[in-house]
Amino acid sequence: MKKFFILFFLWCTGLSLWAGKHYTVIVSLDGFRWDYPQMYDTPFFDQMAREGVKATMIPSFPSKTFPNHYTLATGLVPDHHGIVANTFWDPERKELYKMTKPETRNNPAYYGGEPIWITAQKQGIKTGNIYWVGSDIAVKGQHPTYYHVYDQKPRLTQTERVAKALRLLKLPEEERPQLIMMYFEDSDTYGHSYSPHSKETRRCIEELDGLMRYLWEGLQSLPFGKDINLIVTADHGMATVSADRFVPIKHLLKENWYTLIDGNLPAQIYTKPEYRDSVYQALQGLEHVRVWKKEEIPAYLHYGNNPRVGDIIVLPDLGWLVEEGTQTLPGAHGFDPTYDDMQVMFRACGPDFKKGYEAPKFRNVSIYSLLARLLHITPEKTDGSLEEVENMLIP
Template identity: 55%
Template sequence: MRKLIMTAFSLLLFLVSLNAQTPDRHYTVIVSLDGFRWDYPTMYKTPNLDRMGQDGVKAVMLPSFPASTFPNHYTLATGLVPDHNGIINNTFWDAENHRQYSMGDSASRYNPDYYLGEPIWVTAQKQGLKTANMYWVGSDIAIKGTYPTHYRMWNAKPFLTFEQRIDSVLTWLQKPEAERPRLVMLYFEEPDGSGHRNGPVSKETGAVVQHMDSLMGVLRARIESLPFGADINLIVTSDHGMAEISPERVVDMNKYLKPEWCEVVDGRTPTSIFSKAGYRDSIYNALKDVAHIHVWKKEEIPAELNYGSSSRVGDIVVAPELGWQFTDVARNNKGAHGYFPQSPEMQVIFRAIGPDFKKGYTSEGFVNVDIYPLLSYLLQIVPEKTDGKFERIKDILK
């Protein structure tokens, strides 16, 4: 009882500190469309997302550095920048344990030691709420020994189609009230895949964008058809954008780095270099004047990138200019990400409708670390301390 009273008191203080009245606790569904650039609706036909913006809120959201899938999905879940949440890139070298983490390697991907901070589903469940999760990064991993109330493993067979994922969400939402999740998180891997293969500006990517838009129309219609559909907030956003690349815009690292200088070279956009003893300056001096790349010693990375405090970041960090690659083997793809969040090509869509959001409102924008405090507010739970700022995003609420 004492713990319950203290939690309620903390929540009251949290809401008062935001100068906000306590909202009714509604349901929230948040969707990520991987690689959905903020300006795709101006490039392709997206009537359903356009209608969401007209009926609710629209904004341009900045990702965190690096603008890639695993770091930013986990940032959305925790409110911590990648440098603080542990997932500093899609792949990285774990210098403390002398092993590599990769999103494609089951042994490292499912190791909870790599995932720092506290995902929103853990925070919510600690405070008595049910949650559900479909394929969001981290949701099928026992972070802090906890899974969402309802979830599906990424590697479970069969792998669900986009339509089956929507069916699952509706099944969760139609559970008896005592079992029904207050928070549902839903992930789609497109249009990222098409953006990589075909580039962000292509008829193929346009067709996939339009398909994802149609699915969002289906999801919204099915949510609104529920008996309590008016009590559900729906958020659609993304992890990063997409930029054009080509084999002609490549800086070959082998021209500048000597094997005897480097302990490990890992990660794409950015690349972390762990130097051998005595060779850090050699690496830096060899790269510092090379065109089309930014090179920093770890402690000199610009503060606005919020990057470099983690032991998983190398002694030297190399970040290519937008559309360029720093690599030993050029990608065959036509699109890539991981670049600076300030680049418009990396910024993402944000749409929100529902009982807690303003109608017909365009926000000046915010950063993706702000999603965690937003969800905490919608769920009426006490948030963990994060890098997010509710003040940057609260203007979108009624």
């Protein structure tokens, strides 16, 4: 009889634990501005706001794709995790890191911190990942349990990515990932190519809204659909730029003063040490830009301590570019994240989120803490905090 009660207790305990197990799917729509649901027809994102949580999220500086996706994964600002821009000079390796250059992009030595998928797996939780920055790189010698190599062709289409996520959640429970992270690039592509204010971008945003509804309905159709949280957010926003708002700088600098000028938003100037002050002084008085020595970058940007950051930073005002040419794409990002145009949509619904709640604006470094809380795991130390986002959770 005693043995029966012990077995019964263990069975009940296991059933209780299973009943309380929640899954989380987080989606990043690259370049998805916070106000796209106001600008365009997005009935599903409106539904998420009514049935869950809506908020505006502030990206980290610079408001670029690789730095911010890796910030979302690690909870660290780019200055601390090391991916300080989409391209940058690494003085230790004496090479130019480029997100489009396989030799550097795929080198784990560039990626600091600990992505949430590693934190989860260390604590016994399986994870699935579809194209999130860093997931196909062996950070700390590990990958997510399930992942896709971004450069492998043919790349999964948008609907194939949704189908893959649903297949992962249909695996037997012991093989099933409890966290799935998904990436979609189209809103960034259209925002760059046509500007955030265009009929082409409108069509893209409205199609993504439909795609997210398709994902949600697929999640809800699963036997444990009521136990799944869905988060939809982004890495950065998008601003309109034009060729009549350029700030050229090369004509003010002597070529022997610097080794590299990289980027236009911001422009990072890697100077020769003896000419650092010369470069800085030559750029004083320019309109529509702010010029800093790296150690003088304002504290609120949390940038400038990493050796990969340029010696001089030239950050243009919203809508301007540090550019020498005569042509540019109509949309751009990388600006000061306090500009509204750089901030992003956040929507979340599911068993752990409040209903019809508008959360205060928060920083993207706290997404890692939010995911750790949803997974009931112990987080690593980060630049974010659970306190910044726990208001959106059911107590």
